[in-house]
Amino acid sequence: MSNHIHGKKIEKKLKFTTVLSSKKIWIRRINLAELILLGSGTGIPSLRRGSPGILIVSDSTLLLIDIGPGTLRKILEVGFTFRDPDLILFTHLHPDHTADLVPILFACKYGDFPREKDLLCMGGTGFKSFFEALKKLYGPWIEPQSYHLKVQEVSKETFFYRHLKIQSKPMAHISGSVGYRIEWMDGKSIAISGDTDYCQNIIDLGFEVDLLVLESSFPDSKKVEGHLTPSLAGRIAMESHCKKLLLTHFYPICDHFDILNQCGQIYQGEIVVGEDLMRIKI
Numbered sequence: 545m546s547n548h549i550h551g552k553k554i555e556k557k558l559k560f561t562t563v564l565s566s567k568k569i570w571i572r573r574i575n576l577a578e579l580i581l582l583g584s585g586t587g588i589p590s591l592r593r594g595s596p597g598i599l600i601v602s603d604s605t606l607l608l609i610d611i612g613p614g615t616l617r618k619i620l621e622v623g624f625t626f627r628d629p630d631l632i633l634f635t636h637l638h639p640d641h642t643a644d645l646v647p648i649l650f651a652c653k654y655g656d657f658p659r660e661k662d663l664l665c666m667g668g669t670g671f672k673s674f675f676e677a678l679k680k681l682y683g684p685w686i687e688p689q690s691y692h693l694k695v696q697e698v699s700k701e702t703f704f705y706r707h708l709k710i711q712s713k714p715m716a717h718i719s720g721s722v723g724y725r726i727e728w729m730d731g732k733s734i735a736i737s738g739d740t741d742y743c744q745n746i747i748d749l750g751f752e753v754d755l756l757v758l759e760s761s762f763p764d765s766k767k768v769e770g771h772l773t774p775s776l777a778g779r780i781a782m783e784s785h786c787k788k789l790l791l792t793h794f795y796p797i798c799d800h801f802d803i804l805n806q807c808g809q810i811y812q813g814e815i816v817v818g819e820d821l822m823r824i825k826i
């Protein structure tokens with residue numbers, strides 16, 4: 545009897561795996577480049593909004609930008625796994641943007657099938673010493689054996705990763721914060737601020753991009769230094785001439801305000817107020 549029940553359980557599990565893998569194939573075939581907002585919140589636990597994490601699916605390349613706590617589970621929800629990302633770009637070292645780094649390295653090592661493909665992790669100045677400190681703390685538990693891990697620092701530079709041109713610039717948040725602009729060969733482009741206050745660098749990164757992803761931490765009446773409000777995000781969008789604006793990184797208080805209206809007073813283009821698991825084609 546117990547065997548029978550056990551058998552049923554296995555059958556169910558197999559079915560689920562099949563659904564996940566077919567979904568994965570579908571995503572890769574239909575959408576050549578897509579941004580999936582894994583978490584639209586902050587470090588404050590929220591049932592509505594997960595911590596920062598963005599997944600970009602571009603042909604067979606998977607790119608993550610920030611992996612706050614809970615991001616690895618969100619990746620499963622959109623049909624991928626922690627083994628799939630090729631490149632992780634970190635905007636800064638605050639825990640709401642980096643907390644899943646240790647869990648992803650641990651899972652890649654001790655999962656049912658250890659990771660085999662290379663992983664590149666990049667972050668601003670200080671990222672290397674941050675990573676060395678984690679290695680000291682966790683030792684062999686996070687040191688890769690079955691794959692190659694490369695850790696690199698960026699500041700103000702332009703580099704290529706496979707078919708993508710990536711540009712980074714310092715942001716006005718904490719020391720070592722960077723924003724990114726990603727361009728495709730066919731001219732498509734996106735820019736991502738991470739956490740920042742108003743600054744020229746994010747306007748430069750976002751110049752005429754197809755999609756500008758900006759943080760919008762607090763409503764206009766509750767401005768906090770080092771973060772944007774909806775109207776400041778609107779100003780950056782307007783000044784960068786981006787084609788579409790996606791707002792994210794909402795502290796819980798934002799859900800009591802009309803964020804779209806506050807931003808729309810300044811920026812006349814298309815504004816998307818982010819929600820978890822939202823998908824935007826690029």
Ligand SMILES: [Zn+2]
Pocket residue numbers: 586587596638640641739793
């Ligand atoms: Zn943050």
Ligand SMILES: [Zn+2]
Pocket residue numbers: 636638717739
């Ligand atoms: Zn931060």
